[in-house]
Amino acid sequence: MTENVKMPTHVAIIMDGNGRWAKREKVNRLAGHNQGMFAMKEIIKKADVMGIKYLTVYAFSTENWKRSQEEVGGIFNILVKFVASELKELSDNNVKVHILGDYTQRVPEAAINSIDKAKKVTENNTGLMFNIALNYGSRTEIVRAVKDLAEDVKNGILTPEDIDDEKISERLYTGQENGNIPDPDLIIRTSGELRLSNFLLWQSAYSELAFTDSLWPEFTPEEFEKIVMEFTNRNRRFGGREGKI
Ligand code: IPE
Ligand code: IPE
Numbered sequence: 001m002t003e004n005v006k007m008p009t010h011v012a013i014i015m016d017g018n019g020r021w022a023k024r025e026k027v028n029r030l031a032g033h034n035q036g037m038f039a040m041k042e043i044i045k046k047a048d049v050m051g052i053k054y055l056t057v058y059a060f061s062t063e064n065w066k067r068s069q070e071e072v073g074g075i076f077n078i079l080v081k082f083v084a085s086e087l088k089e090l091s092d093n094n095v096k097v098h099i100l101g102d103y104t105q106r107v108p109e110a111a112i113n114s115i116d117k118a119k120k121v122t123e124n125n126t127g128l129m130f131n132i133a134l135n136y137g138s139r140t141e142i143v144r145a146v147k148d149l150a151e152d153v154k155n156g157i158l159t160p161e162d163i164d165d166e167k168i169s170e171r172l173y174t175g176q177e178n179g180n181i182p183d184p185d186l187i188i189r190t191s192g193e194l195r196l197s198n199f200l201l202w203q204s205a206y207s208e209l210a211f212t213d214s215l216w217p218e219f220t221p222e223e224f225e226k227i228v229m230e231f232t233n234r235n236r237r238f239g240g241r242e243g244k245i
């Protein structure tokens with residue numbers, strides 16, 4: 001890494017392909033999710049070492065409830081296991097855990113308790129912010145923000161003219177309630193699917209996108225680093241003129 005490389009501040013990942021990995025390896029889907037947890041662990045470490053300040057992972061969407069009870073329950077059990085086995089190391093590494101999404105709705109109690117513990121244990125940490133998007137859906141997030149603004153207008157706290165980009169941003173999950181997380185500079189999706197699947201729709205307005213055919217459980221820290229370094233060579237214009245931003 002050279003001195004002048006502009007590293008991303010915030011990298012977000014759509015961790016996709018656990019099911020296809022399991023199928024390929026002839027194991028059940030939950031074994032795929034379990035393997036995905038190991039991949040996630042390694043990426044957190046790598047992001048931290050690389051000096052990335054915010055890492056957000058899409059772990060469970062508002063649409064993922066459509067899956068079988070067995071799969072959904074298994075995914076949350078894996079999360080509980082992840083917190084039990086990793087919380088100490090995460091905390092020792094000064095990682096701060098946030099959740100994006102309504103994790104107290106529909107989520108099994110054991111998972112809610114683990115999350116609350118992870119948040120509490122790491123709340124004063126100042127290193128990498130690790131955000132887990134859980135029961136997360138961008139449209140739900142935007143609807144929630146709009147309702148919140150409408151309430152304020154109804155109560156005379158705001159006028160419609162006061163509403164701007166910033167007012168909307170601050171009421172999203174990435175807003176005030178989680179310390180105003182900056183928009184992702186880079187969004188990576190594994191497994192070859194070329195879509196956002198209701199992830200960070202507002203926040204991704206000017207995010208760079210990267211897609212890889214690797215399935216999430218086989219995604220390595222080396223590939224992560226390669227994608228991030230490729231990002232540093234991109235020319236981000238934000239609607240302005242080349243070289244003039
Ligand atoms: C991503 O892997 C993890 C979650 C959505 C929870 P998938 O389970 O979607 O894997 P594929 O897309 O079926 O391969
Ligand atoms: C997106 O993956 C959600 C997560 C990675 C948690 P999905 O597998 O649910 O997305 P689609 O259904 O392929 O769009």
Ligand code: MG
Pocket residue numbers: 016017018
């Ligand atoms: Mg998928």
